[in-house]
Amino acid sequence: MKIYIALFLLFSASVYALDGEGLSQDNCASCHENKNLNLISLASMSYYSQSDLQNVLEKGKMKSQAQDLSKEQIEAIARHLSKGETYNNAVTYNYCKQKLSSDLLIGSSWTSWGYDAFNTRNQTNTNIDASNVKELKLKWSFGIGAEEVRAQPIVIGGLVLISGSDVLYALDKKTGCVYWEFQSKARLRNAPAFDVLTKDALYAVDTDFIVYKINVLDGGLIWETIIPKDKESNIASGSLIQIDKLLFVPISTYETALAINPKHECCKSSGGMAALDTINGKILWNHRILDEAKFIKKGLLTRTKKYAPAGAAVWNAPGVDVEDGRVFFGTGQSTQSPASEFSDAIITLDISSGKKLWSTQTLSGDAHNVGCEIPVVRSMTCPEENGPDFDFGASVIQSASIKGNKILFAGQKSGWVFRLNPQNGKIDWRKRVGRGGTLGGIHFGMATDNEKLYVPISDRQVGREYDMGPQPGLYALDFEEGKILWSYQLDDICQDRKALHGEGYCTVGFSAPISVANNVLFAGSLDGRFSAHSTATGKKLWEFDTLREYKTVNEYPSVGGSIDAAGPVIVDDWVFMNSGYSQHGQMAGNVILAFSNKKIKE
Template identity: 40%
Template sequence: MSLPTFLVFLAALSACGQEPNPDAPHTEEVAALGENPAEALYQEHCAACHDSGQTEAPTKAAIRNATMQSLVETMTTGVMQQQAANMSPAEIRILADYLAIPSGVDAQANAEAHMCEDPLKLSKPLWNRWGNNRKNQRFQTLANAGLGIVDVPDLELKWAFGFPGSARARSQPAVTEDAIYIGSQSGLFYALNLESGCVHWTFQADAEVRHAPTIATGDDGRAKTLFFGDFDANLYAVSARTGKLIWKRTLKDHAAGTMTGSPTLHDGRLYVPMSSTEVINAYLPDYECCTFRGGVLAVEAKSGNTIWRYYTVEQPQPTGENSVGARRFGPSGAPVWNSPTVDDERGLIYFGTGENYSSPANDKSDAIIALDLNTGQEKWVTQTIAGDAWNGACGRFSTQVNCPEEDGPDFDFGAPPILLKLAGGKDILLAGQKSGMIYGLDPDDGGAILWERRAGMGGFNGGVHWGMATDGTALYVGIADTPGNKFATGPSRQGLHAYDPATGEPLWSRYEPNVCEENEHRCRTALSAPPTVIPGVIFAGALNGILRAYSSRDGSILWSRDTRREFETINGVEARGGSIDSAGPVVVAGHLIVNSGYDKFAQIPGNVLLVYAPARRE
């Protein structure tokens, strides 16, 4: 996944290779910064991007939603460890203290103060995995939704839960009849009561949990085990009843390896997508770019042991040196940041890939790939854009030193492909790309393209960014079309669009205009997060924080709420909503559940989980 100039913020906050000592005295270098060393450090490392208003880096206000501990971890063991190679421990601590939220709330202590009085009831999953089924359709039946089109106008906020010390709420929940299972930026994983929001248990992961967990059931059909990964590429299995660890495995085979997409569970195996932060590391001129290899692993659900591993690029080879003398390698990248789709009938899994990080670009970037479920053997590859090599050194405000000669277009398949059986009985794969193109592929003919259609102009963060949805009758496509990509085609089509899945013919479009004139995310009703569909209704959230329900018949708006505000939370944490991105709405048992707040790419930070339900009629 490409992180345009967001990396500049963290690269600016960066630089340290050793654990800071809280009691370390200021060095001569720090003293030389003057009477206000914190502001001097900020001006030297951060202000050019965060105060300019012209990059996609988070604002200083967004950074200040984080705790001091999380900022220090970001600069020492987190995403910016590579970039943080030159600051002293004292400088890191000064900068983190200056930027951190004034009074952080300890997440674990807060959870312990809001525990449920009654024990957790194990029940059957009603929304599971990223796409709610192994075909990634993001469709919810009327029975499991517990509400229909007539209930939508009566939806009101039931309760809100604040994530302490967080600037984003990104982990889409998995939900049973009784519990919401969800991760957080702090790495604390929660089991919350669906009705009240009290905490049944927590589990502390080693790093941020940012994707959707997967639930495995027992013989009685009730939740038994939860599977999820963290930002440091650890994969966990924990008890759904108690949150106790069953096993933990690191899947990292590269220093920059991470997990963006959710693991897919099928027939006793977990299929895990692998991505990386090396796209950020490439920003540094002296970084030897690049050696990460995207791919997918199959691991045993019982043990976490690896069964097979598939790479999207061969072992990168030396290709020369950059202008400052650092070695170059290639091809690299082609990460997988979507949840694999299972085709049990054909014994295959499908997934989409991102761009190459370095030249030469290979034939598996920007592609939909099919693998044998049992062996990981490659069955076919459908690449829609050749020659896409891009990394963080390519941005307007970046160094350019490690930017590949292709310089983009950075048109990943961030959204997972959808497997759908058409009315006539034929299966089709539906794929949406950041280029703004959508495709119908033939799984019986080596992924041959049956139809293609332009749905948006494309861009770094969409066209189609995180996902699409289908109810079998139509394909519902949210389009972000945020500006700034030189490879964009045509006018912006931000909004929601419906297409015939058999032919790609447009059915209707709901264009969402900006709500103010400024070129800011608070103005954009752009749909980057995936939509979710129940019979008659599509739920979708926008980058400006607006959450809406649309009619699946014609796209008319049935209900709308602005989540970009402060909320009173059931756990007493100060919380507000922001951009809705990455995680889509979840509809279960008469509840609409959504995260609000996303601090990347200069979007609107926030830290709240919102649960809506129909108001009781008198």
């Protein structure tokens, strides 16, 4: 999935030596103040700390773009754009009075990003249904020191685990008080995973591919392992999952963003999947999806070397079928021409060896990088094929057909849904549900109750020509033929709706993953509304507008914004939802919301 984030600098060093405002305007504004590029606004960056921004510029995604700036100039930009180092000083931790015990871990849980190993996002152990969903009320909120709350929480009985920037928090489900915090060495941008076998530990991976095994009762480190980066631009973005004594970690790459620099030798990195032993953290195998990139030619104007194949990032949480010994997932677009046969594909690996069992590509010739979106550099950086960037950002779901046969469902940013045979990758049927686009179509995730497939459609306008109008909404599909059983069309309320922090703007669509519980479907929209719908008809049963200010339990100033990337988490009488996502020019926010049925005692 394309990273549209943070094009902090374009090319040249500013003449304003230490003038942070001048440097920012000179190097950042031409991209970040251009709404057509769908980037985070300069104002929204104030949720970052100065050290966060410096790290991005010196070591992270924007290192290539910042190469002509001095350390002092980078510090000046970060100091001007950020909120400084105020987050830890502003937070008042409401620590729990009682020590966390194993008894609290008993009960309804949501143990990983997709709820289960098949990524169904279907909670079966909950009291919430269509008859009482209207009684859900906001019980507490927790503020995160970031411009977005990208990482989805998980819940183990009475314990809520939330990633905020570089800290993993263990909170009490009923009150939001803090049991412990775990400090990672780099940013946590995905959901942790609970050890469903031993039930005493959890796993997290940061953006530098440091994998942590953590004691769930006290937050103590059990072991840590570094997965070696094949290329500097590789990043851990998709969520990991633990099954038996195996931990699977998806491997992505942000090289698509580096390609905006005409001097960058695009592209050499590849997506992948790694498997670790949960007992000791040993890396069992590390599958690189693409062959090592080779020189193909030089750019006409810059004479910069170009390499392929590259791309095929894995942005989504993998699914695992232990019985059949399979790990399955979707891949992103190629970042250089010629496009690989393994980009925009559903891939299945052998669980023991990591060897590829089969690959099914749904769109060929999709070579695209962020340079294609920037008019001034497009001719120098965009691949010849200039594909539509229709990768698989959503996790692949496994279920069973009416005859009891195993089946896979995959949703693509093109707006198409595919049903596949998990044994050989053959496509049983395909159905176009949305118009599609670089931000979906189907962006972050579908859900199923193993009777219907539920599909959220974003269809955001991103400045290109389309062959049909947008279809933002929720859709229920029949398992056997892909027939649309019902649809809920999202209304446009964005005309008078503005971000409460920064200069992001309201957009229409369902981009975030959705979740199901009994006969209710929960969905968050890009305009900030969080709603519940009947799985029988799609009718809206309940709604909460998250675009507001919050008095959080940790007393950190917090607002809601666009809902994206993370989906609803449901356990017994509780529902948890993130609000705020400033990427792609959307509305910033920094809050996690806890809802419960009003019958629950305070």
